[in-house]
Amino acid sequence: MANDWLLLFPEKVRAMLQRLPLSLLTAVEEIRVREGRPLEINYSGKYHFLCGDGALTKHPEEAYRPDREDSHRLLDLISNHSLYTMEEELRKGFITIPGGHRIGLAGRTVLSGGGVEHLRDITGFNVRIAREVQGAADGILPYLLDKGGQRFMHTLILSPPQHGKTTLLRDLARQISTGGQGKPEGRRPGLKVGIVDERSEIAGSRRGIPAFDIGPRTDVLDGCPKAEGMMMMIRSLSPDVLVADEIGRPEDAEAVTEALHAGITVLATAHGKEVSELVRRPGLGGLLENKMFERYVILHRSESGLSFRILDSQNRRLVVSPERIGGDAYA
Structure with missing residues (x-):
């Protein structure tokens, strides 16, 4: 079922979503459920x-307002009726479900030792829909x-949230693992790819089996912290x-180094609008100063779609593409 994520929602909310045109439903990126406040959906960079x-409206006073029953039912469904088994996710503020969909949570934090122990009184949900877009990397891959x-360059993809980083990363992994097309003598061979999928969003694994096509020569460490997972992969x-x-x-x-x-x-991603922003970050500044990455892919989203810029290790611009890439998929 292409829109199986609809089953996450309480019956009343699901019925409203199912009344949307199919073309719009398949473009939905985020659904924000806030108890007692207007139900919001985001798609193609727009919100309603x-x-x-x-029906869709720009006027919040006309919208449906989820009640306490809707919140409790949604939390029950996304936790598979076992909220107590998701203490670690509640501490981090999000739950990732099979298919790579991630639900951000808002509510009252419970503190312990100066840090967040978990969330309670959860009344806000941001359901982020993950989609596979094969071919999203077609226009970018040759520059890497x-x-x-034959050799892929060390690459960092950066953009603000909701600009397509994970969608692009997933398709790059698939294409690198599968290998290039063309005549046998000139065909780029498939490579062994290792994905450290800390949030279960890249491969969308369920019980260790990827839900997305990530290529025939790809191994996944699902739910594993990135630094530890990268070292495990290397060893x-x-x-x-x-x-x-x-x-x-x-x-x-340290693990990247x-x-x-x-x-x-x-091949990694990071949040940011420009390479210059990353230099000031303790975790990334050293990598950039030492020119560890050979390529930077910067994604930008506007009403006309997604575009990209590619820079080399010296921050020299190699290509700028105003064209839309990868459709309306969200990552």
Whole structure:
């Protein structure tokens, strides 16, 4: 079922969503449920509120307002009726479910030792819909290869949230693992890819089995912290290319450095609008100053769609694409 994520929602909310046109339903990126406040949906970079009859409006006073029963039912469904088994997710403020969909949570924090122990009185949900877009990397992949077209360069993809980083990363992993097309003598061979999927969003694994097509030569460490997972991959799974999403901590940088020194290509993402912003971050500044990455892919989203810029290790612009890439998929 293409829109099986609808089953996450309480019956009343699900019925409203199912009244949306199919074209719009398949483009939905976020659904925000806030108890006692207007029900909101985001798609293609736009937002609307949802009325009780399934109509869209820009006026919040016209929208359906989820009640306490809706909140409790939604929390019950996304936790598979076992909220107590998700204490770690509640501490982090999000739950990732099979299919790579991530639900951000808002409510009252319970503190312990100066840190967040878990969330209670959860009344806000941001359901982020993950979608597979094969071909999203077509226009970018050639610029990440060396002159011989055989070696992938160490690459960092950056953008603000909701600009397509994970969607692009997933398709790059698939294409690198599968190999290039063309005549046998000139065909780029598939490589061993290792994905450290801390939030279960890249592969969307369920019981260790990826829900998305990530290529025939790809291994996944699901739900594993990035730094620890990268070191595990290096020691035991011998990847040619190591993939990780949203790096930024000092321990992530140490693991990336270890991989580069081991001769493994690193393909990662980070939050940011420009490379210059990352230099000031303790976890990433050293990697950039030492020019560890050979390519930077910067994604930008506007009403006309997604575009990208590609820079080399010297921050020199290689290409700018105003064209839309990867459709309206969200990551």
